Amino acid sequence: MAWELLFTSDIGLMSLVVIVGVLVIGAYMGKIYSNKMHEELKAKGD
Numbered sequence: 788m789a790w791e792l793l794f795t796s797d798i799g800l801m802s803l804v805v806i807v808g809v810l811v812i813g814a815y816m817g818k819i820y821s822n823k824m825h826e827e828l829k830a831k832g833d
Contacts, residue, residue: 793799 793803
């Protein structure tokens with residue numbers, strides 16, 4: 788029932804968009820921070 792409500796109702800679809808958006812933003816920020824850490828380690832190693 789919960790899955791049906793999530794995928795068929797207006798509020799469920801908006802919630803799904805928010806959940807997916809938060810996950811995408813989190814992954815993007817994690818990638819940026821990971822790249823920054825590698826850049827700093829490279830700079831200190833040289």
